[in-house]
Amino acid sequence: MDSRDWIRDGLRAVLSGLIAIPLAVLNLPLFGLSLAALVLSIVPGLGLLLFPGITLLVRARADLARRLAGRAGVPIRRPYLPPPERAVAGGWRYYKWIVTDPATWRDFAWLVPGAVAGVVLGALTLAIPAYGLEGVLLIPLWISLGTDWYGYGAIWPIETVGEGFLSLPQGALILSVGIAVAPYLRRFDAHFGRLFLGPTRNAELRLRVSELTVTRADTVDAQAAELRRIERDLHDGAQVRLVSLGMTIGLAEEMVEADPAGARKLLAEARETSSAALADLRHLVRGIHPPVLAERGLDGAVRALALAVPIPTTVETALPGRLDTPVESAAYFAVAEALANATRHSFARTTQVELWHTGSALLMRVSDDGLGGADPSGGSGLRGIERRLAAFDGTMSLSSPPGGPTVVTMELPCASSSPKITPSSGTG
């Protein structure tokens, strides 16, 4: 790690330790309020309103702790049950939702130990660098005081100026140790928090189920819509053309003796119609599974895609071989959509596609040097990518500050199948 990174991370951790202390202290009044709310629950009506209200406060505080833990490198997922349908604040259903969620009680149990850990670890995060800083900065003070009761580090009391100057290296050492250790202290605090605030195994499974339910519903919807589109395209396109082709040929057949010139004209027309039908089918196939993807895999298909993009596009790939067909397809359409977005909206001069495989996931990055300011909530294209990837537990993240550049990073979990060799070159 670069030494500058090391110092930056350390200072950031010290700062977050500074924030952690008052936050941890805040846990105590919250604990008091929760207890009070719990006791007052005996009073009919009041409990229904009070306890859920306080719980929401506790949850907000816990969410904050989860966010800080995430920034310290320990992501904690929200473990709460989703609210039941027709639950209104103050209602019985709502109360039951809050009370029966084990996460409510785990949050509650965290408040006091969390406060203790937060204050102790936060103080430690601050104290070590502060003491180091004292050693570095306070020699002038010490000299001016000239007292014999003052000491620093291993030397106590300091009696000579020479001993006084020894506080400089000691202070520097302690300061750097403090900065180096700070991120670990923060992480330790975060791990401690996770014991209470993270989902239990049960809750984890429940979260996973509800996620899968959503993505499955999305996938099924998208598939059904896709099938409907294909059916309609076939019905209104190729099928109609083929019927008309048959009619035209039939007519030409009847006319061939009486009016050969007319028959020839009809046959030319029939040929045009057959070309149009083929073009329709080609278009349709391209939308379902692009032939070049079937023939060349993701690597070749993305290269072909880059050739078709109206702005210069570079492609870099590091893929071990062919991936599973559904993954290839999802990845291809996601990259195609991201490229289309870049060329359509960004006014970019160049775009760049990178694909690589980490062993367990396919990573895709599409970047452009355009105007930036892309917003997934505004564009159906980006939402479409998210949905497409979600079906495979994949994710998309977007960085698009105003002024650019825009970078779309997509991740698809997948293990690559055994590398296939490119089709034989006909020598066999």
Next chain:
Amino acid sequence: MRVVLAEDHALLRDGLTRLLTAHGCEVVAAVDNGPALLPALIEQRPDVAVVDVRLPPTFTDEGLQAAIAARARIPGMPVLVLSQHVEPLYARELLSDRAGGAGYLLKDRVSHVAQFIDAVRRVASGGTAMDPEVVYQLLARRQSPLSALTAREREVLGQMAEGRSNGAIATKLFIGEKAVSKHINNIFTKLGLPVSDDDNRRVLAVLTYLNT
């Protein structure tokens, strides 16, 4: 003209054979898979090979790969590749040996019999025959090294890529043959192609076109 045919669908293989025979070509071998193509070409040394992109055993781009391999073994072996879809990437690969005598057409162009036979003849005589669809896909791109060309010069280059002669280009664009050769010379200059025999420069120009 002696032709070797590679097409896996019996229906299309028979149809193509009939079509070529009716126009004075002799189909000396008709194979139905990729690996059989190269031996047939080496044995028969035809004037032109007509090859389907997608062939057994892989049903991917076996035909194209076989055609490229054949041209590596027999330099300048004229190959006309037929496909259900066109991909500028494939056209580029086919022409990358810069030898000419290559064509890449959509399968349904076969129904324009006269044009198809014309393309076969052109490829056999060392020319190119790119599908208008490939040309169209490339023209749809905005920025490229071709941006130095005027609209008319691009049109002429497009026609050249499809494989037309100066005379044919003149008729198609309703301009004089002299104007066509002037445009072509401008294209060669702008693309920085050295003076050499014109046919080779035509291939190079088309290749530049495909490479953008």
